[in-house]
Amino acid sequence: MINRIAFLGCGSMGEAILAGLLGSGLKPSSVVATVRRVERAEELASRYGITALAGAEEPEANPLAVQGADVVILAVKPAGIAQLCREVAPALAAGTVLVSVAAGVSLAQLAAALPQDQPVIRSIPNTPLKVRRGVVALSTGSGTTPEQLSLAHEVFVSSGLVLDVPEEQQDAVSAISGSGPAYVFYLAEALAAAAQEFGLDEDTARMLARETVAGAGLMLTEPGADPAVLRRAVSSPGGTTEQAIATFEAQGLPAIVAAGTKAAAARAAAITEDLAGR
CATH class of the missing domain: 1.10.3730.10 (ProC C-terminal domain-like)
Structure with missing residues (x-):
């Protein structure tokens, strides 16, 4: 069960996931999101009642957001994922599950920027998550337990179909359901x-x-x-x-x-x- 979740980046896809979670009954007080602009942070806080931090105002927004989180959604552009992982690594609890929604970023690339044995999951979601008819494919890193994978399912299940696939099938999933x-x-x-x-x-x-x-x-x-x-x-x-x-x-x-x-x-x-x- 998710008690606290952090969204690092909350653009179109991140917001779709967020809306599905809150619609399924997760309390807004359980959510913290980080974005770059103050205006976007205020918009998210007003719309959903969550805590939203703006990097432009709080340089330590990302490390602060992941503290105590059960799950962290990595929802920035692919080119920024590795740097983001290195930024928050010192603030992560050992069992915190990181779920990347960034296309093209492999589990090995994620693991290389995180503490050893940090649970990490790669996902390919699609935009119909916004209307709760999405498809999400999950691939797990070697250190991820079934219980931790279950937390990732909990993130997405209210917004559509969730499948577990080997990482080598992610490009095919991206080509069919992602695009x-x-x-x-x-x-x-x-x-x-x-x-x-x-x-x-x-x-x-x-x-x-x-x-x-x-x-x-x-x-x-x-x-x-x-x-x-x-x-x-x-x-x-x-x-x-x-x-x-x-x-x-x-x-x-x-x-x-x-x-x-x-x-x-x-x-x-x-x-x-x-x-x-x-």
């Missing part, structure tokens, strides 16, 4: 653009695309939902939908999607290598 929402948004953009080519006005086109994608997504959340079965149910033989799907197939859409996800995974691996060389 995946952007692919869906891209589809909605393309549908809206196609609607405008038919002569529909921009507002109507966007509304049709948005609600169609959102509604189809909800159908996929039903127990036992299978995208292929759902697709076939809409594709009457000889009908309009079947013709559209046949055209997508002929134009190579499945291969395009596969190529895009492979490029995303390769970029994730390259980021890890780049960070390792710094």
Whole structure:
């Protein structure tokens, strides 16, 4: 059970995780967050009732925040993760679990900047955490116990599906679920653009695309939902939908999607290598 949690960095993703935790019943008094700007700290404190510290006002904000924390969420940009870990290392309790949400930062890179045997977990969350339909994949460091992993699950479970995967699968997870929402948004953009080519006005086109994608997504959340079965149910033989799907197939859409996800995974691996060389 989480008694105290610290968010080091609380941008869009950090705030999504924070909102899910508080929505699940965690008391605001159990949370401290650090950000750079005073205005952002005041905004978070006012919106959620948490303690928020601004580095611009309190240079020791990060070490102060981690003191006594059961879990620390590392939510700054990847390039700053190692320095952040070194900054807070002296203030960490031996059993404090650090959970990184920074893309491309490996467990080895995190461990190298932390005290020996500090429990550390790498996560790949996605933006639908904001609406509690997210997906989060967790990979644990060698010194992390099942009980400590359970604390990390507690952080995310109120905001979506939580999976445990080997670290070597993190790039694949990043390419599918981490970046995946952007692919869906891209589809909605393309549908809206196609609607405008038919002569529909921009507002109507966007509304049709948005609600169609959102509604189809909800159908996929039903127990036992299978995208292929759902697709076939809409594709009457000889009908309009079947013709559209046949055209997508002929134009190579499945291969395009596969190529895009492979490029995303390769970029994730390259980021890890780049960070390792710094």
